Amino acid sequence: MAFSAIVVAAGSGSRAGGDKQWRVVGGRPVVRWSVEALLKAGADSVVVVVTPGAEPRAAEALAGLAGWRTVAGGATRAASVQAGLAALDVADDAPVLIHDAARPFLSASVVNRLLDALSDADGAVPGLPVADSLRRGADDLVVGSIDREGLWRAQTPQAFRLNTIRDAYAAWRDTDAPTDEAAVVERVGGRVRLVEGDARLMKLTYPEDFAMAEALLPKTLRIGQGYDVHRWGPGTSVWLCGVEIPHDQTLIGHSDADAGLHALTDAILGAIAEGDIGDHFPPSDPKWKGASSDRFLAHAAERVTARGGRIVNVDVTLICEQPKVKPHRLAMRERLAELLNLPLDAVSVKATTTEALGFTGRGEGLAAQAVASVELPA
Ligand SMILES: Nc1ccn([C@@H]2O[C@H](COP(=O)(O)OP(=O)(O)OP(=O)(O)O)[C@@H](O)[C@H]2O)c(=O)n1
Numbered sequence: 001m002a003f004s005a006i007v008v009a010a011g012s013g014s015r016a017g018g019d020k021q022w023r024v025v026g027g028r029p030v031v032r033w034s035v036e037a038l039l040k041a042g043a044d045s046v047v048v049v050v051t052p053g054a055e056p057r058a059a060e061a062l063a064g065l066a067g068w069r070t071v072a073g074g075a076t077r078a079a080s081v082q083a084g085l086a087a088l089d090v091a092d093d094a095p096v097l098i099h100d101a102a103r104p105f106l107s108a109s110v111v112n113r114l115l116d117a118l119s120d121a122d123g124a125v126p127g128l129p130v131a132d133s134l135r136r137g138a139d140d141l142v143v144g145s146i147d148r149e150g151l152w153r154a155q156t157p158q159a160f161r162l163n164t165i166r167d168a169y170a171a172w173r174d175t176d177a178p179t180d181e182a183a184v185v186e187r188v189g190g191r192v193r194l195v196e197g198d199a200r201l202m203k204l205t206y207p208e209d210f211a212m213a214e215a216l217l218p219k220t221l222r223i224g225q226g227y228d229v230h231r232w233g234p235g236t237s238v239w240l241c242g243v244e245i246p247h248d249q250t251l252i253g254h255s256d257a258d259a260g261l262h263a264l265t266d267a268i269l270g271a272i273a274e275g276d277i278g279d280h281f282p283p284s285d286p287k288w289k290g291a292s293s294d295r296f297l298a299h300a301a302e303r304v305t306a307r308g309g310r311i312v313n314v315d316v317t318l319i320c321e322q323p324k325v326k327p328h329r330l331a332m333r334e335r336l337a338e339l340l341n342l343p344l345d346a347v348s349v350k351a352t353t354t355e356a357l358g359f360t361g362r363g364e365g366l367a368a369q370a371v372a373s374v375e376l377p378a
């Protein structure tokens with residue numbers, strides 16, 4: 001069934017600490033999840049209601065999506081919904097879904113249930129039965145109980161034909177704004193059907209809800225590995241895993257030749273299949289001459305964040321006869337943990353010799369290998 005949609009995103013998000021509709025969850029702004037879900041579910045057009053002046057933020061958050069436009073919202077959610085209704089350019093009896101931007105995880109099955117229900121009802125609302133006991137409280141004391149039988153938690157989107165919801169709002173006389181559209185249509189005697197909601201369609205209201213939303217997202221675990229070698233040459237210190245160690249030689253390279261950081265950067269880039277360090281920082285480019293490898297690692301970590309992912313743990317092995325790594329291992333782990341914003345117990349640095357065999361054994365060069373695991377949105 002063809003339908004259009006309104007996404008209300010003109011709130012202040014005060015209970016969440018402000019601006020929740022623009023915050024990034026799972027690599028995308030909250031409002032983008034909501035608009036994209038409606039477009040994917042088949043919406044012909046989406047009117048996004050924003051606070052006056054927030055249009056550029058909406059354009060940035062929704063860049064690359066087609067089929068949406070903004071209108072300015074009002075002081076209450078109900079006023080914002082009415083601004084969206086006034087901006088719709090569809091037939092009087094066209095189905096309209098009205099959705100909170102703050103409920104990002106909308107599935108096509110909820111949309112289909114709502115549209116189906118409109119065939120014999122004036123409106124449809126996704127709901128979840130109340131599972132907890134309900135108590136009335138005053139001054140931290142229980143002062144009454146409420147029978148939860150027959151009680152539902154109403155979610156959005158809520159579905160109506162345009163004329164039904166527009167006329168019902170026009171008839172609303174209370175001084176208090178309604179909390180949702182079901183209440184408005186019910187007030188004029190409309191039959192609003194409850195359809196099965198979805199626990200993932202939770203409304204992001206409080207700061208802690210954002211961690212919950214991240215946890216709800218399906219994830220995939222990726223592993224990447226990296227390897228790097230640098231030749232020993234004359235010098236007085238060497239950089240390894242972001243720590244400068246006094247030594248009678250140094251590693252030779254275009255940058256600071258920190259083989260540990262290079263291997264780890266490649267491991268992270270490998271986990272997200274975004275090429276290798278040379279693709280991002282070509283050795284032919286003079287601007288990387290003598291550069292601190294910290295920035296290479298930070299760049300790889302930023303790429304993970306940009307993909308909505310997080311690094312879970314890293315493990316680096318340095319292969320050399322000298323210098324002895326153990327005395328510096330904790331400092332190296334602490335530096336990597338700092339650069340990657342990871343807890344110390346998610347960062348491992350190990351070392352081994354090759355029993356005097358091969359180029360590392362002969363002291364011609366140092367090798368490093370690394371493994372990184374990364375969680376990405378599925
Ligand atoms: N004047 C308003 C108030 C709310 N909303 C939207 O209505 C939805 C549900 O409202 P709520 O969760 O209460 O959002 P806020 O009003 O932003 O939050 P708070 O009450 O914590 O300030 C949100 O997508 C919000 O952006 C809106 O468009 N216009």
Ligand SMILES: C[C@](O)(CO)[C@H](O)COP(=O)(O)O
Pocket residue numbers: 077100153154155156179180181203205
């Ligand atoms: C519309 C709604 O999300 C349905 O549960 C809810 O009523 C919005 O309430 P809020 O106080 O604006 O968060």
